[in-house]
Amino acid sequence: MNKLVNLSFIAALSLQACGGGGGGSAPASSVATPPPGFESPHPDTWQTQSAADAGFNAAALSDAFDYAMQDGTFTQAALVIRNGKLIEEQYRGIAEGEINTLTSLGSYPGDQDPAFWIEAYGTRDSASLMTSWSTAKSFTSLLMGMAIEKGFITSTDQLASDFITEWQADDRINITIEQLLDMRSGLVPVCFLPSTGDLGECANQGDAAAGGNIVFYPDQMSGCINRDLAVDGGAYPWDSDGVYRAGEFLYSNCDTQILGEILFRATGQDPGTFAQAELFDPINMTAYWWRDNVESGQSNGNYLTYCCLDATPRDFAKFGYLMHLGGIELESGTQYGSYVTEVLAMDSFYDKQFWSFCAEQDGSGNCVNRVIHTSGFDGQFIVMDFKHNLIIVRASLYEVFLNHSDDRKMFLIPGSVATSNWLGSVPRAMAIQAPTTFSIAEFHARVVSAISQ
Numbered sequence: 001m002n003k004l005v006n007l008s009f010i011a012a013l014s015l016q017a018c019g020g021g022g023g024g025s026a027p028a029s030s031v032a033t034p035p036p037g038f039e040s041p042h043p044d045t046w047q048t049q050s051a052a053d054a055g056f057n058a059a060a061l062s063d064a065f066d067y068a069m070q071d072g073t074f075t076q077a078a079l080v081i082r083n084g085k086l087i088e089e090q091y092r093g094i095a096e097g098e099i100n101t102l103t104s105l106g107s108y109p110g111d112q113d114p115a116f117w118i119e120a121y122g123t124r125d126s127a128s129l130m131t132s133w134s135t136a137k138s139f140t141s142l143l144m145g146m147a148i149e150k151g152f153i154t155s156t157d158q159l160a161s162d163f164i165t166e167w168q169a170d171d172r173i174n175i176t177i178e179q180l181l182d183m184r185s186g187l188v189p190v191c192f193l194p195s196t197g198d199l200g201e202c203a204n205q206g207d208a209a210a211g212g213n214i215v216f217y218p219d220q221m222s223g224c225i226n227r228d229l230a231v232d233g234g235a236y237p238w239d240s241d242g243v244y245r246a247g248e249f250l251y252s253n254c255d256t257q258i259l260g261e262i263l264f265r266a267t268g269q270d271p272g273t274f275a276q277a278e279l280f281d282p283i284n285m286t287a288y289w290w291r292d293n294v295e296s297g298q299s300n301g302n303y304l305t306y307c308c309l310d311a312t313p314r315d316f317a318k319f320g321y322l323m324h325l326g327g328i329e330l331e332s333g334t335q336y337g338s339y340v341t342e343v344l345a346m347d348s349f350y351d352k353q354f355w356s357f358c359a360e361q362d363g364s365g366n367c368v369n370r371v372i373h374t375s376g377f378d379g380q381f382i383v384m385d386f387k388h389n390l391i392i393v394r395a396s397l398y399e400v401f402l403n404h405s406d407d408r409k410m411f412l413i414p415g416s417v418a419t420s421n422w423l424g425s426v427p428r429a430m431a432i433q434a435p436t437t438f439s440i441a442e443f444h445a446r447v448v449s450a451i452s453q
Helices: 058-069 096-105 114-120 135-149 177-181 205-209 220-225 253-267 271-280 313-325 337-344 440-449
Strands: 075-082 085-091 190-193 198-201 309-311 328-330 333-335 354-361 367-376 380-385 390-396 398-402 421-425
Touching: 058 075, 058 085, 058 440, 075 313, 085 313, 096 114, 135 177, 135 253, 135 271, 135 309, 135 313, 135 337, 135 367, 135 380, 177 253, 198 220, 220 253, 253 271, 309 313, 313 328, 313 337, 313 380, 313 390, 354 440, 367 440, 380 440, 390 440
Parallel strands: none
Antiparallel strands: 075 085, 075 390, 190 198, 328 333, 354 367, 367 380, 380 390, 398 421
16 A cells, blocks of 8 residues: 655755865854654554553453453454554454354354354454445545545535436435435435345335345446435335335435445546545555446446445554544645534434444433444444544454455355355354344443543
């Protein structure tokens, strides 16, 4: 990866002795000291600090990690950063009890073989990749803010149909980028329909609530663009109340996928290229973004901007840290601060592709510590607690399967990872509905309770 490099230049000064009469000595020359070069606050490698020096009770923090890493959580990685320093991190492969659970619940012969799980999900360390699933939605949100600051997009109030011209001939013309960001576009949720082998309107609440299981279809972008608006007051099997109301929150993978296409059409760059230059390089993050399985689209496939970034937990933490810094710090100053400020001002459970929860209330029931976080399928989290200057990353067990091709292009044959390109997070992405004992709110609460000063 091309790192953000800070170059300091040393001027070569030619010192000349001024000759004078009488054999007098030359006057001392003064050497100008050049200004220090810019040093990025975005770490390449995290500085570490002991729990005690960071203001934690070390034993209590250890107990919090015991909770996060216990058998039955399917946790691969957990780390805590405070005040920009790495305080604690732990990694592990699959635990014995988890193997027993998966083999007992597995539907396919391979799932029922303990050797498969041991081989695929064995030892893990700080260099092991995690996957984002929907944590990537928050990255896409920030990329939209970048495109706005650079003038490619006017604002989040701009009509999406200015770029998605397919919507200009009907009522979809009035959908704004903000409505897509907030999952309130009014477009029907789309799912893969096994009966037809195509994408279509979701037939039940479960599939719709998960964002729409579009992962099985090669061309995910076309299905997301070619959706209808839901009718206000209409009865729908996918709606949680059975009746859709205009402006209702409908969690939708397709809404975020459309944001990626808007980014592409507005900037002329595919989301992966734009992200590399504007986000990953400046914060020293190495990331691999998946695409759908078409040869056309944005760049030999469409980037899956609703999901599917692979990186190490340490690198995912760098995204949380840029939010703590209030933007990306460059030699020219803070970039994208206005958009970050808008995100951090959120006071609801979901805004601009970020989630939040209230971690502390005052005596009157007012929230005095709203914790903002990303959230991904199978429990991929970047938690940002600004009151306590904390970043917490948690990831479930993950194995990347690239058995169809060497490219990170999604191609899933159900029940056969041996012939698939797939993001094998455990347990649910491996089609096993195993219970987990992990709660991000509980882990956060335990970490905060360990703070002694």
